[in-house]
Amino acid sequence: MPITPRPLFALLFAVACHAQAAIPIVLNVDASNVAQQIFQIKASIPAVPGEMILLYPQWIPGNHGPSGPLNQLAGLRLSANGQNLEWRRDPVNMFAFHVTVPAGASTVEAQYQFLSPVEANQGRITMTREMLGVQWQAMALYPAGRPTREISVQPNLTLPAGWQFGSALEVQSQAATPQGQQVAFKPLDLETLVDSPVFAGRYFKRIDLDPGARFPVHLNLVADSADSLEATPEQIAPHRALMQQAYKLFASRHYRHYDFLLAQSDEFGGIGREHQQSSENGVKPGYFSDWDKTAPVRVLLPHELTHSWNGKFRRPAGQDTPDFNTPLQNSLLWVYEGQTQYWGNVLAARSGLVDPAHMRDLFAATAARYDVAPGRSWRTLADTTNDPVINARRPQGWSSWQRDEDYYMEGALIWLDVDTLIRELSHERRSLDDFARAFFGVNDGSTTPLPYTLDDVVAALDKVQPYDWATFLRSRVDGHGPGAPLDGLARAGWKLVYRDTPTAFLKADEERSKSTDLTYSLGVVIDKDGKLGRLLWDGPAFKAGLSGNTTLLAVNGTAYTPKLLKAAIKAAKDGSEPINLLVKKGKQFQTVALDYHGGLKYPQLERLAGTPDRLGTILQALK
Numbered sequence: 001m002p003i004t005p006r007p008l009f010a011l012l013f014a015v016a017c018h019a020q021a022a023i024p025i026v027l028n029v030d031a032s033n034v035a036q037q038i039f040q041i042k043a044s045i046p047a048v049p050g051e052m053i054l055l056y057p058q059w060i061p062g063n064h065g066p067s068g069p070l071n072q073l074a075g076l077r078l079s080a081n082g083q084n085l086e087w088r089r090d091p092v093n094m095f096a097f098h099v100t101v102p103a104g105a106s107t108v109e110a111q112y113q114f115l116s117p118v119e120a121n122q123g124r125i126t127m128t129r130e131m132l133g134v135q136w137q138a139m140a141l142y143p144a145g146r147p148t149r150e151i152s153v154q155p156n157l158t159l160p161a162g163w164q165f166g167s168a169l170e171v172q173s174q175a176a177t178p179q180g181q182q183v184a185f186k187p188l189d190l191e192t193l194v195d196s197p198v199f200a201g202r203y204f205k206r207i208d209l210d211p212g213a214r215f216p217v218h219l220n221l222v223a224d225s226a227d228s229l230e231a232t233p234e235q236i237a238p239h240r241a242l243m244q245q246a247y248k249l250f251a252s253r254h255y256r257h258y259d260f261l262l263a264q265s266d267e268f269g270g271i272g273r274e275h276q277q278s279s280e281n282g283v284k285p286g287y288f289s290d291w292d293k294t295a296p297v298r299v300l301l302p303h304e305l306t307h308s309w310n311g312k313f314r315r316p317a318g319q320d321t322p323d324f325n326t327p328l329q330n331s332l333l334w335v336y337e338g339q340t341q342y343w344g345n346v347l348a349a350r351s352g353l354v355d356p357a358h359m360r361d362l363f364a365a366t367a368a369r370y371d372v373a374p375g376r377s378w379r380t381l382a383d384t385t386n387d388p389v390i391n392a393r394r395p396q397g398w399s400s401w402q403r404d405e406d407y408y409m410e411g412a413l414i415w416l417d418v419d420t421l422i423r424e425l426s427h428e429r430r431s432l433d434d435f436a437r438a439f440f441g442v443n444d445g446s447t448t449p450l451p452y453t454l455d456d457v458v459a460a461l462d463k464v465q466p467y468d469w470a471t472f473l474r475s476r477v478d479g480h481g482p483g484a485p486l487d488g489l490a491r492a493g494w495k496l497v498y499r500d501t502p503t504a505f506l507k508a509d510e511e512r513s514k515s516t517d518l519t520y521s522l523g524v525v526i527d528k529d530g531k532l533g534r535l536l537w538d539g540p541a542f543k544a545g546l547s548g549n550t551t552l553l554a555v556n557g558t559a560y561t562p563k564l565l566k567a568a569i570k571a572a573k574d575g576s577e578p579i580n581l582l583v584k585k586g587k588q589f590q591t592v593a594l595d596y597h598g599g600l601k602y603p604q605l606e607r608l609a610g611t612p613d614r615l616g617t618i619l620q621a622l623k
Contacts, residue, residue, distance in 0.1 A: 024152035024187050029139050031200070032160050032180040037127040039114040041139055047080070047101045047108045053144035054078075054087075054110070057137040057324035058095040061195065062273045062311075064330050065388030069114075069123060069138055070095055076112040080105035095325055096144065114138050117269075124269035131201035131222040131268050132159075133261075133280065137194045137324060147322040151190040157183045157198065165200035166220025168259050168277035169193075192447075194324065195275045195312070199261035205229040209240050209260075216257040217243050223264040224285060231288045238352035241621070242302055245350045248622040249343070249433060251441035254313035260301055262287070272300050274307030276447060284512070296509040298353045299362070303344030309440040310343070311336045317451040333385040334477050335457055338411015342419075343436070345412060349619035356619040360605045361505035363416070363489065363615070366409045367496045368520060368603030370484035374537050375403040381410055382477040397548050401537035410484065414476050417488030420614050421472075422465045424491055428612075433622070434464045492615035493608050498601040500570070506602060516562040520601035521569055522579075522594060526552060530560050532583075540596040546583065553589075554582035566600060573599035 023046040030040040045054070058068040078085040078099055085108070090096035101108060116132075117123040126133045134157060142151055159165060159181040169185040176182075188196075201222030210217040219239055221229050247253070255277035263271075263282040273280040281304060283297050311319075316336055318329025345362060348354040354362075370376065384406045396402050419432035439460045443450060454470075461469040476485050486496060498520055502510065510517055514528040523539020524532050530552040535541050552560045555568050556579065568579050578593035607613070 022152070024154045025140075025142065025190070026154045026156070027136075027140060028156045028158075029134060030158040030180075031127065031132055031134060032158050034127055034129050034132060034160055037116040037118050037125070039116065039127070039134075039139060041110075041112050041114060043110040043141060045108045045110060045141065045143060047105060047143070049101050049103045049105060052099050052101050052108065053090075054097045054099065054108075054141045055144050055323070055325045056095045056097070056141055057194065059321065059324055059326065059328050060137055061319070061324075061328075062275070062307075063388065064328060064333060065392050066327070067388075067392060068095060068324070072115045072117070072123065072138065074113045074115055076110065079109045080107065093325075097141070110141055112141075120269070124271065125267060126269060128224075128265065128267045130203060130224050131199065131263055131265060133263070133268070133271075133282075134198040134200070135194075135280075136197065140190065140194070142190055142323075144323075144325075148191040148194070148324060149189050149322075152187055153190050153193050154187045155185045155193055157185070159183065159200050160202070163200050163202055164204035164206075165198050166204070166206060166218065166222075166259050166261050166278075167198040168196040168255070168257065168275065169198065196278060197261065197273075197275065197280055199263060199280070201263075203229055207231070207236060207239075209236075210243050215253045215255060217259075218257075219260045219262060221262050221264070222268075224266060224268075228264045228285050228287070228289065235288055235291060239301070242305065242347060242351035242353060245347050245622055246302075246305060249347065249436050250309045251437040252309070252444040254308055254443075254445070254447055256447070258305075258308065260305070262301070272304055274304050274311055276308050276312035279304035279307070293508045293512055295354050295358045295505055296362070296512065299344055299348045302347040302351065302353065303340055306340045306343045306347065309436075310340050312449070313443075313447070314440055314450050314452055317453050320449055320451040330385040330388060331382065332452075332454060332457075333388075334381060334407040334411040334414065335452075335454075337405075337408045339415045341408045341412040342415035342432075346618060350621045352621075356616065358503075358505040359619055360494070360615065361503040363413075363494075364496060364503070364603040364605045365506060366413060367484055367486055367489055367605075368498075370406065370410045370413065371486065371496065372520065372536060372539075373400045373403070373406075373484075375399075375401045376481045376484070378480070379403050380478050380480065381406055381414075398537050399534060413485050413488060414473070415488075416492065416615075416618075417476070417485055418461070418469075418472075419618060420488050420491035421467070422461075423614055423617075425465050425467065428617075430464055431618070432464075435460055438463065489605070489615075490608065490611075492618070493611040493613040494605040494615055495608050496603060497606045498603055500600040500602070502602040503604050516565070518565075518569070518600075520603060521598060522596060526562070526565075540594055544592050544594050546581075546592060547585070550583050550585040552581055552583055556580050557582075569596070569600050572597050 026044040028042045058066045060067050078087050085099050087097045087099045116127040117125050161180050172184045172186045174183045199222050203223050203226045205221045207219040209219055223229050259278040261280050264285045264287050271280045271282040281300050316332035349356045349359040384403050387405045423431050458469045516526045518524055522541050523536030524541040525534040532550045555565050572579050578595045581592045583590055
């Protein structure tokens with residue numbers, strides 16, 4: 001029987017698609033318009049004649065949810081062979097664009113803009129007059145039907161003249177032109193590109209954190225002003241120690257080089273985002289210049305660095321998707337983020353970035369937060385792994401009742417529990433450090449993801465120390481308390497107590513956030529303008545009928561100040577009179593009587609007499 005034309009056409013179509021796959025998308029991003037905060041983008045996308053679907057990334061790695069900033073994509077125009085093409089948005093999947101590629105066309109030319117928010121209420125600001133961040137998932141369209149690891153991209157970037165940049169991307173060429181600083185990066189696959197953001201700025205400094213290393217590590221700084229880039233040798237030393245402690249803990253590296261991207265700014269949006277060979281970190285100014293007050297902030301870099309091993313190289317199987325429009329499965333975020341939170345805290349202390357005493361204060365604050373949170377009575381920790389989809393970090397009126405991504409910090413308490421139990425059962429011969437070396441220290445030098453399941457985690461723990469780890473872990477992530485999982489603290493030799501003065505760590509956190517934290521007394525946090533927030537469900541303020549969007553004006557008839565309110569709380573402890581608050585909500589004024597007589601309360605840890613100080617051992621630098 002003779003061959004019919006249809007199979008021949010199918011064969012030719014398959015050959016054409018294979019050839020198309022070998023041709024890179026050429027992605028040109030012009031980021032020079034910092035005055036108006038607009039990214040101009042041109043892309044040449046390989047195509048074959050016929051129906052084509054272009055996707056805008058929706059499920060963003062590290063965000064854990066469908067957070068692609070589609071509303072900031074604008075001005076989309078498509079063409080081929082000089083002919084304008086009409087596109088149609090999919091009626092169900094808003095992130096998909098349908099277009100018909102005409103006969104004879106081999107590429108689709110796309111022009112569009114990414115509009116950085118210009119005010120914080122529009123989203124995270126990614127461009128200012130002094131700095132910018134290029135998150136490639138916000139800049140890219142890609143053809144449906146192929147894994148992103150198989151889509152090649154040639155990324156090119158135009159920066160304002162004189163600006164410098166940091167990135168895990170490797171430079172192919174760069175040149176200063178009248179249009180700005182032109183940078184061509186080496187071609188790579190789309191997945192790796194999206195995992196390799198760029199920070200650039202007018203004020204920039206690069207610090208080598210591992211001189212002479214086979215796998216270079218740099219701290220790339222951008223800031224609102226040049227003076228924020230200045231760091232003393234004593235401040236750089238713990239950042240270098242961080243790398244050495246991480247190597248000793250994980251016994252491997254899964255990057256060719258690693259770049260911390262750290263922005264200090266009042267305008268550029270704050271961020272902590274993990275990548276395998278870099279991390280995005282955005283904080284307020286003063287990281288170095290206010291060193292004595294930034295201990296609460298200095299846990300950020302160790303956390304994001306840890307993700308190179310946990311979350312990027314080794315990642316939950318449900319996070320290893322073929323493209324950026326396949327939904328992520330988040331059920332193991334208490335391992336991905338919770339264990340990373342634990343290791344980030346431990347590495348911050350072991351490196352000297354945070355004093356061990358301050359780290360104890362952080363564990364105390366975490367333990368107290370979840371020990372009083374009534375939301376644990378109805379909602380499991382496991383269910384909070386759905387919050388990146390359910391809530392997407394929108395503000396909440398009653399977070400202690402609703403819960404909100406508690407898999408991070410409550411997860412850290414669970415992994416402290418695991419660590420101390422291994423130490424106890426093995427008579428101090430083994431620890432969670434041994435799990436880290438065995439679980440993350442494989443395939444040294446590889447950047448290819450190695451997914452894991454809960455069974456893999458349980459099996460690895462069992463090899464370190466035989467135990468019924470599956471039941472142990474599930475009882476904690478699926479349980480309801482009462483109270484937080486504090487067994488690990490007790491086994492570590494410490495207990496949670498409350499005193500009438502905040503620790504230095506908590507005081508620094510209050511000063512930096514410009515708030516007054518009375519969570520464990522009145523059950524409320526008050527901002528610098530007197531506005532009430534983070535009210536504790538069933539706390540004294542709640543029971544008195546107070547809620548958010550309320551401003552505190554006076555205490556016992558005198559204009560409110562934090563000092564005055566704290567004095568009133570102290571006085572009420574020895575008396576029977578309520579604390580009278582004048583508040584304003586909307587246009588209504590009201591006097592509220594708080595019948596509270598418990599005094600000021602701030603969490604901290606106290607040693608359990610006669611027990612080994614395992615927490616002290618955990619926080620000691622590895623030799």
